Amino acid sequence: MTDSPPPKGRQPGRPRHVTPSADYLKRHEEIVEAAAKVFQEKGYGSGSLDDVAAALDLRKASLYYYVHSKAELLYLIFERAIDGAIEDLEQLAISGSPAERLAGLLRHQVRTVASNPSLFAVFFDQRPHLEDDQEARIRDKERRYLGLFVDAVDAAIGSGSIAVENSHYAAQLLLGMANWSYKWVDPDHDDVETIADAAVRLVLGSSKTGGDVR
């Protein structure tokens, strides 16, 4: 594919109301992936659009054909991360007993965050860099995400698997248990599956850690 900048006289970026080509989408995806790597390695503050362009052997002017700012890249990274996780959670939310479903959600959340703490450090700590409308869209997705946890907690309360009364608080506490791992997990030394087991055992006892919810 060509990496030529957009023709003069046209605003950079994909023209509105035009279906993007497969090539465009593929390159766009590559850019988001490369940006995630750059921000993981250098941190969001130090990573630059130049670094992203260099990682893909693109000129910076060509990069601007796809994205307009570092903040937009940040948004795209997290939209992709959260959309993928919501899909996973929706699958987990319809399988097994209430206890197994809750175990599956918690295990998934620990795995997601603890296997990529540096990426989630960007997600959880760099939110103030998002534009207002991007922040609002991520907040909507997070509300849906939290809702899936609240539903699973309600079902587990209904089946007597957990003894908590306030399912909203319980869901936030379970997410916290998993999310906080970005602050302490060392991917070179810690074992993510053992951490996920510990989380499930803490909340559901020893019987709900089996492979069927993995």
Place this chain on the structure above:
Amino acid sequence: MTDSPPPKGRQPGRPRHVTPSADYLKRHEEIVEAAAKVFQEKGYGSGSLDDVAAALDLRKASLYYYVHSKAELLYLIFERAIDGAIEDLEQLAISGSPAERLAGLLRHQVRTVASNPSLFAVFFDQRPHLEDDQEARIRDKERRYLGLFVDAVDAAIGSGSIAVENSHYAAQLLLGMANWSYKWVDPDHDDVETIADAAVRLVLGSSKTGGDVR
């Protein structure tokens, strides 16, 4: 007491190897308290030494007699917070059954963080602003703090109150459950005791939420 700046020719700040006076200590304490309020209200980034001086009706030159930088104030705030919490935890760690002790520690952690989320946002997110030696001292205290949780988890495993296998991971997960609350608790709308109850019930069931460990 006087607020005059230190005499010329002497480094600002308390001379080393001299026992500070009661007046000095009292004013020092007032400054740390005022700084905590300023950083809570304005955030660490926007709050300034000028704001701290203004809150106490001190001249900035006088403030420098007590502290040398915003980072030092940050360190002093957290040293005070963590020292106080360690004292509380050490008291809780010697009373009641293993399950009650663990419930007490978890409840204490939720109360501490959830009743002051804006202060803990500074603590958890502004750590990179600490000097290396300050960071090392806070890290030592945190290790002791985590150790108290690990000991309580080990005892609760021993008594069969929880079914987890890795007490180090379990302690980190419990701290995370509580600490993450700084990201979502709204002090105007959420009830800290209900959150603490939910945390204890999630981990220890309904029987360990009683008043004796409050």
